[in-house]
Amino acid sequence: MSRPVPLLSASGLAKTHGRTPALRGASVDLHGGEILAVTGASGSGKSTLLHCLAGIVRPDEGSVSYDGRRLEDLPEKRLSELRRTEFGVVFQFGQLIPELTALDNVALPLLLAGTDRARARVRAGEWLERFGVRGQEDLRPGEMSGGQAQRTALARALVTGPKVVFADEPTGALDSLAAEQVMTALVHTARESGTAVLLITHDAQVAAYADREVQLRDGVVTPLGVTA
Numbered sequence: 707m708s709r710p711v712p713l714l715s716a717s718g719l720a721k722t723h724g725r726t727p728a729l730r731g732a733s734v735d736l737h738g739g740e741i742l743a744v745t746g747a748s749g750s751g752k753s754t755l756l757h758c759l760a761g762i763v764r765p766d767e768g769s770v771s772y773d774g775r776r777l778e779d780l781p782e783k784r785l786s787e788l789r790r791t792e793f794g795v796v797f798q799f800g801q802l803i804p805e806l807t808a809l810d811n812v813a814l815p816l817l818l819a820g821t822d823r824a825r826a827r828v829r830a831g832e833w834l835e836r837f838g839v840r841g842q843e844d845l846r847p848g849e850m851s852g853g854q855a856q857r858t859a860l861a862r863a864l865v866t867g868p869k870v871v872f873a874d875e876p877t878g879a880l881d882s883l884a885a886e887q888v889m890t891a892l893v894h895t896a897r898e899s900g901t902a903v904l905l906i907t908h909d910a911q912v913a914a915y916a917d918r919e920v921q922l923r924d925g926v927v928t929p930l931g932v933t934a
């Protein structure tokens with residue numbers, strides 16, 4: 707029986723920062739609609755792996771393929787277009803733009819993609835509602851709780867309908883209740899829209915939301931088997 711072709715596939719990635727090796731031959735597959743947790747000790751290379759998979763950092767060795775295209779073969783312009791249209795990214799501290807309201811933060815990727823302002827704001831409002839950030843559209847990030855800010859960041863990552871969301875410790879700065887709300891919202895929305903999620907976490911309770919977990923050890927990926 708033929709195995710399904712992964713949506714995103716990394717093979718033999720090596721990356722050294724200065725003199726520090728972060729990845730030493732890491733390989734991993736992500737299938738369409740799958741939620742994959744990448745766990746591992748601090749410094750094991752998780753963020754570097756995410757940056758290589760998302761086309762933010764080019765590996766020194768190895769290859770990343772997305773939907774049949776090798777990222778290393780793409781010119782920078784094409785790569786940044788791919789990142790903008792097919793990928794969404796969420797970091798530990800949300801990285802919302804402090805001067806913009808929640809609504810304008812979420813509308814921004816749509817405006818950058820050419821959607822007109824009125825339509826972008828309506829869509830942004832709908833996505834904030836899906837993430838349970840109702841009635842807070844006019845708040846700026848400094849006026850929100852950590853959980854609200856992260857749910858706004860998730861709405862911003864998903865508003866353009868990406869095929870893959872890369873989430874680097876999205877609950878790392880939250881208490882356990884807020885973390886649970888963020889993960890429930892992320893998993894529910896990803897399932898609904900068929901979006902694959904690469905989830906980096908050091909928290910076993912967060913990893914338990916994933917379909918599958920792999921562990922990074924000293925820059926190499928080791929499978930842990932199916933968790934859901």
Ligand SMILES: Nc1ncnc2c1ncn2[C@@H]1O[C@H](COP(=O)(O)OP(=O)(O)OP(=O)(O)O)[C@@H](O)[C@H]1O
Pocket residue numbers: 723724726727728746747748749750751752753754755908
């Ligand atoms: N820009 C950089 N310059 C120098 N060293 C770096 C850089 N980025 C990462 N490193 C080093 O590379 C190794 C892997 O880092 P990485 O952030 O990928 O690991 P991580 O598993 O995500 O760690 P953490 O869980 O602490 O965030 C670490 O030793 C780190 O100190």
